[in-house]
Amino acid sequence: HYIPATVGQILARGEFYTAYTPYQPEVAQGTLQVIYEFQSMVAALFGMDVANASMYDGATALAEGAHIALTASRGRKRVVVSGTVHPRYREVVTTYLSGQQVDLVELPIPTEGFTTHLDDLSPLLDDELACVVLQYPNFFGGIEEIAAIADAVHAAGGLLVVACYPVPLGLLQPPGALGADVVAAEGQALGVAQSYGGPYVGLLATHQRFVRQLPGRLVGITTDSTGQRGYVLTLQTREQHIRREKATSNICTNQGLMATAATVYMATLGPEGLREVANRSMHNAHYLADQLCMLPGIELALSSPFFHEFVVTLPEPAARVNARLLEAGMIGGFDLGLVDPSLGNHMLLCCTELNDRQGIDQLVHLLSHG
Known part of the structure; x- marks a missing residue:
């Protein structure tokens, strides 16, 4: 996604560069604000x-979200975990929950349609969930x-933890x-430039x-002795420097600089700008999908609506097409055979607002002349 110039300029200021x-x-009111x-x-x-003030990355945030649910569900x-969750996210959740005597159930990838079916979840929705x-x-x-x-999960007394992509939320x-x-x-995606696979910033929110x-x-926010507004780190009794082994997590920091980048990005675009980014990304992806599905042997593999990513089936292995x-x-696109060998003829494609019609x-x- 496009990164406004304001992001880099503000990040480079000495007041924020940490x-x-x-x-x-x-002595840190600006950063705290x-x-x-x-x-x-x-x-x-x-x-x-x-x-919260951010986590290390999205996978970490999701694993911590599952831990919130375990703590809140009292026993x-x-x-x-649905098979449609990012495979690397699923690995991190598995790592986090190992050794905690948790009954972790990973549903298989629903290769017909690639969306979670309530029928697959229903047998697992009981008083242990x-x-x-x-x-x-x-x-x-x-x-x-x-x-x-969500309705079915709540009816069983469980909680719903959702990993989301922030850009589509403009629409x-x-x-x-x-x-x-x-x-x-x-x-x-919110203004953080990638450099050899990182850095990242995890977002985590709840009720x-x-x-x-x-x-x-x-x-x-609080007020000082003179009545002026001040920003503080609050509710610190949750954290390990106070509660030690009873803390909610052993993460006691945040991705401060990357959170600042995301803040500047969202402030620069505003609701209308984010909606425009989402709208252009969606339209580009749907145009690509429509054009590809006109080619012989290529079909859309999703049974649900999609935003800016989608899966197509190919008449030959995706690895060969990519070569x-x-x-x-x-x-x-991404060769889904790397996730599941049975999906070797499936490719995951993506468009953003930076893709133009010519590209x-x-x-x-190129695909039509393969």
């Missing part, structure tokens, strides 16, 4: 009550039936409005009633 959470509020604004924006974007030990973990839009691009699944309903109890996300289970730092595209000077048409032309 990756760490400030420990002395009396930025983090407070970040929390407010993330909570509003997700439709939730409260967000329930089953965590159900702590939470169900979904992604919105999911790893394959499909938009899950979050509201229907889509926020997870909180659809019934999510905890929302996690990777915020790299007010779960605020004391929320990991990481929280910035709040030809690379020879022609173009990087192809999309060139990809279609």
Whole structure:
């Protein structure tokens, strides 16, 4: 996605150029105010009550979200993770929950349609359920039936944890409005420039009633002895420097610099700008999908609506198609055979607002002359 010039300019200022959470509020009011604004924006974007000061990355945030649900559910030990959640996210959740005597159930990838089916979840929705973990839009691009699944999960007394992609929320309903109890996300798309695979910034938000289970730092507003407004790190009794082994998490910092980048990005674009980014990304992706499906042997593999990512089936292995595209000077889509060998003829494609019609048409032309 496009990164406004304001992001780099403000990040480079000495007042903000640190990756760490400030420990002395009396000399760090500017940084703390930025983090407070970040929390407010993330909570509003997700439709939730409260967000923390950020996590290391989206996968970490999702694992911490599952831990919130386990703590809040008081004795329930089953965590159900949909097969449509990003495979690397699922690995991190598995690592986090190992050794905690948790009944972790990973559903298989629904290769017919690539969306979570409530029928697959229903047998697992009982009084042992702590939470169900979904992604919105999911790893394959499909938009899950979050509201229907949330109703079923809540009827069983469980919680719904949703990993989301923040950009589509310029157009889509926020997870909180659809019934999510905890929302996690990777915020790299919000103005964080990639450099050899990173850096990243994890976003995590929840309802007010779960605020004391929320990991990481929280910035709040108070008043000093003269009545002036001040920003402080609040509710620190949740954290390990006070509660030690009883802390909500062993993460006691945040991605301060990257959270600042996301704050500047969201402030620069505003709601209308984010809506425009989302709209252009969606239209580019749907144009590409329409053009590809006109080619012989290529079909859309999703059974649900999609935003800016989608899966197509190919008449030959995706690895072979990508090799030809690379020879022609173009990087192809993601070979889903790397996730599941049975999906070797499936390719995951993506468009953003930076893709133009000429580039999309060139990809279609190359695939049509394979």
